[in-house]
Amino acid sequence: MTKLLFKSDLDRADLWASALLKHKPDLEIEVWPSGAPAPEGDPASIDYALVWKPPLGVLKSLPNLKAIFSLGAGIDHIFRDPELPEGVPVVRMVERGLTAGMTEYVVMQVLYHHRRMLDYRAQQRNRVWNELPFVASWDRRVGILGLGQLGSDAAAKLAGLGLDVAGWSRSPKDIPGVTSYSGAAGLEEFLARTEILVCLLPLTEETRGILGAETFAKLPKGASVINVGRGEHLVEADLLAALESGQVDSATLDVFAEEPLPESSPFWDHERVIVTPHVASITVPDTAAEAVAANIARIERGEAPANAVDRAKGY
Ligand code: NAP
Ligand code: GLV
Numbered sequence: 573m574t575k576l577l578f579k580s581d582l583d584r585a586d587l588w589a590s591a592l593l594k595h596k597p598d599l600e601i602e603v604w605p606s607g608a609p610a611p612e613g614d615p616a617s618i619d620y621a622l623v624w625k626p627p628l629g630v631l632k633s634l635p636n637l638k639a640i641f642s643l644g645a646g647i648d649h650i651f652r653d654p655e656l657p658e659g660v661p662v663v664r665m666v667e668r669g670l671t672a673g674m675t676e677y678v679v680m681q682v683l684y685h686h687r688r689m690l691d692y693r694a695q696q697r698n699r700v701w702n703e704l705p706f707v708a709s710w711d712r713r714v715g716i717l718g719l720g721q722l723g724s725d726a727a728a729k730l731a732g733l734g735l736d737v738a739g740w741s742r743s744p745k746d747i748p749g750v751t752s753y754s755g756a757a758g759l760e761e762f763l764a765r766t767e768i769l770v771c772l773l774p775l776t777e778e779t780r781g782i783l784g785a786e787t788f789a790k791l792p793k794g795a796s797v798i799n800v801g802r803g804e805h806l807v808e809a810d811l812l813a814a815l816e817s818g819q820v821d822s823a824t825l826d827v828f829a830e831e832p833l834p835e836s837s838p839f840w841d842h843e844r845v846i847v848t849p850h851v852a853s854i855t856v857p858d859t860a861a862e863a864v865a866a867n868i869a870r871i872e873r874g875e876a877p878a879n880a881v882d883r884a885k886g887y
Contacts, residue, residue: 574868575617577634579604580624580643583857588622591861596868622864625649632657638871639663639880641864643855645670645722647881648775648802661880664721664887667863669856671725677852678716678726678770678800679733681824685768685796686712686735690822690844709734715766717782718801719745719752720887721879722853723772738762742885763790768798774887775802785810794821800852803828808839815844826852 576592576599578585585603592599602618604611610630611618618634624643631640632655640662642650650662684690688704695702712735716723719739724747731737731749738751740762745752753762763769769791773779783799784807791797797820799806808829814820824846825839831850839845867877881887 573598573600574619574872575600575602576620576622576864576868577602577604577611577613577618578622579611579626581606582624583643583855587857588861591857592622592864594858595861595865599865599868620864620868623650626653628653629655631655631660639867639877641665641867643860645853646774646802647887648804651881651886661877662883663867663877664879664881665855665860665863666721666879667856667860669859670853671722673853673856674722674772674800675726675729677826678772678798679729681798681846682714682730682735682768682770683733684846685798685822685824686714690846694843710736712736712767713738713765714768714770715740715762716770716772718771718773719747719750720772720774723770724750726770726772738765760790763787764792766795767792768796770798771801771805773801773805775804776886778886780804781807783807783811785813788814788819791820793819796820796822796824798824800824800826803831812838812842815842822846824848826850 578588578601589601592601602611602613609627615634616636619636619638620641621631621637622641622643631653637660640650640660642665645665647662647664691704714730714735714737716727716739719727719741723739727737727739727750728747738753739745740753740759742754744754771783783797783805788810811823822844826848827850839847870877
């Protein structure tokens with residue numbers, strides 16, 4: 573019998589259990605009770621952990637763990653644990669529901685800024701009937717920071733809509749219709765041509781604070797910024813200053829350094845900012861369980877799991 577420990581305070585464990593059993597009927601599932609400091613069963617009986625924000629120091633107490641699966645694409649919630657067991661692979665969530673959801677959200681927000689919907693909403697509030705200048709899609713330059721599982725799909729779909737799309741990643745990419753920039757050397761040129769900037773990077777020591785004053789200053793004046801990576805990518809005070817000066821015209825923020833976003837945050841009622849509560853994309857239990865089951869099968873065959881984090885790169 574293979575035993576999997578499930579830990580999330582956000583998701584319904586019963587939904588996950590039935591999705592996992594559909595794809596791996598012989599799995600034994602132990603649910604880590606919400607709010608409990610540690611799992612209640614025998615730690616030595618756990619083969620796999622499927623987790624979101626596990627409490628610090630607990631994963632190291634599972635001596636027979638073969639892999640740690642993240643319930644989300646991001647793994648910063650796992651790597652914040654200084655006592656994370658060394659030799660155990662940590663696996664990112666890669667599943668088509670998460671990718672489709674993120675592409676939907678990014679396309680929606682890019683089009684919202686491209687078609688000046690914040691301005692039209694403001695006009696509507698004031699009963700103003702006024703046509704604003706129109707920019708053709710092929711003249712609108714969108715730039716995506718991070719061309720991984722999520723960024724590459726969003727970039728390809730935006731290019732399919734006819735927008736002028738570029739992306740920035742550590743290594744060069746070959747995505748039809750998408751101009752690739754890479755490494756520190758490519759960043760400046762990428763930013764200089766980007767009117768709508770989307771952050772889909774993982775949070776690492778290299779990417780923390782990348783959405784800050786230096787980056788905003790390199791964008792064309794009046795650019796829009798969409799952050800769907802992590803809150804710590806953004807320097808909030810720098811964005812507020814850039815909005816104030818008009819260097820950044822508008823923003824969409826889905827993720828924040830402090831979540832839930834505190835009531836006192838100036839973003840809540842900022843006229844030029846759209847706030848959503850970390851919902852750009854949500855892991856879909858059925859397709860995610862299929863991906864986890866396939867990876868367990870790989871490990872049980874003695875193969876390496878797909879989408880394991882490269883600890884040296886940090887993502
Ligand atoms: P991924 O497949 O690991 O892709 C990461 C991309 O970032 C890769 O293209 C990588 O370049 C690039 N990158 C990383 N560090 C870099 C650096 N220092 N310089 C330049 N490029 C760098 O990750 P993913 O699955 O697309 O997910 C991305 C992130 O989205 C997650 O980590 C998570 O934080 C966020 N997310 C948010 C939500 C939400 O609801 N808001 C939902 C899901 C995910 P290479 O390709 O060259 O390695
Ligand atoms: C959500 O933020 C994720 O990382 O999947």
